[in-house]
Amino acid sequence: MENQPVKIRPMSVIICDEIRTEINSKEFFIGVYSSDIVIHKVPTKILLTMHVLFEITGSGVFPFEIQVKTLDKSTTVTTEGKIELLKAMRRHQQLGITLPKFPAIFSGETELVVKFRQRKEDRWKVIKKVDVIYRPKEAATSDVQTAPSVSNEQERPS
Numbered sequence: 001m002e003n004q005p006v007k008i009r010p011m012s013v014i015i016c017d018e019i020r021t022e023i024n025s026k027e028f029f030i031g032v033y034s035s036d037i038v039i040h041k042v043p044t045k046i047l048l049t050m051h052v053l054f055e056i057t058g059s060g061v062f063p064f065e066i067q068v069k070t071l072d073k074s075t076t077v078t079t080e081g082k083i084e085l086l087k088a089m090r091r092h093q094q095l096g097i098t099l100p101k102f103p104a105i106f107s108g109e110t111e112l113v114v115k116f117r118q119r120k121e122d123r124w125k126v127i128k129k130v131d132v133i134y135r136p137k138e139a140a141t142s143d144v145q146t147a148p149s150v151s152n153e154q155e156r157p158s
Contacts, residue, residue, distance in 0.1 A: 007057045008064065010116050011094070013128040014051045019098045027051065027098065036131045043074070043107045050114065052127070053096045059085045065117050066099060067124065070132070072110040077102040109134045 017031030029051065037046070052066065062083040069076045079099050104112065114128040 008062060008118055009055045010052055010125075010127040011055050012053045013114050014053075015048055015112070015114075015128070015130060016050070017046075017048065018101075019049050019051055021098075027096070033130060036133045037106075037112065038133050038135050039106050040135060040137045042134060043105055045103055045105050047101045048104050049099055049101045051096055051098050052116070053094055056085070056093050056095050061085075063119060064097075065120070067115045068102065068104070069113050069115070070104070070106065070110045071113065072107060074107045074110070075104045075112075077104075106132050106134075 014029060015033045015037075016029045018029075020028040020030065022028055039046075048068075050066075050068075056062065062085060063081070064083075065078060065080050067076070067078045079102075081097070083095070083097075110132045112130040112132055113126060114130075115124040116127045117124050
C-alpha cells in the first residue's frame with residue numbers, strides 16, 4: 001500500500017464549545033451540541049470548535065478544507081490544512097482532526113452547515129447540518145417539563 005494517493009472520507013463531526021487534549025493524548029469534549037444549537041437572544045456570538053473524524057487510506061500529503069457557514073450568511077469560516085502521512089495507513093484507519101475555535105454569529109434561526117473538500121478543484125460536500133433555534137429566555141424556562149416522580153418502594157401484595 002506504499003505510495004498510494006491519500007483517500008479520505010469524513011465519517012463524523014462533533015461540534016462543541018471546547019476541546020482539550022489531556023496529558024495522555026485523550027480528547028476531552030466540553031459543551032457538545034448533540035442536536036440543535038439553541039440561542040436565547042439575537043444576535044448571539046458563540047465560540048465553537050469541532051472535531052472531524054476521517055477514514056483514511058494511502059500515504060502522502062492529505063490536504064483538506066472545511067467550511068462552516070450559516071444559511072443566513074451571518075457566519076462563514078473556512079479552514080485549510082495539510083497532514084503528511086509518511087507511512088501508509090491500513091484500510092479503514094481513522095484519524096481525528098480538531099479545528100481551532102471560531103466565532104459563530106447567529107442573527108436568528110438558521111442552519112449551520114459544515115462542508116468538506118480534499119482539494120480546491122473538488123466540489124464541497126456537506127458533512128453536517130445543525131439547526132439553530134431561537135428561544136427567548138422566558139420561553140426556554142417555561143418549556144421545561146418535569147419527569148413524573150418514581151417511588152423506590154415496591155408494591156406489596158394484598
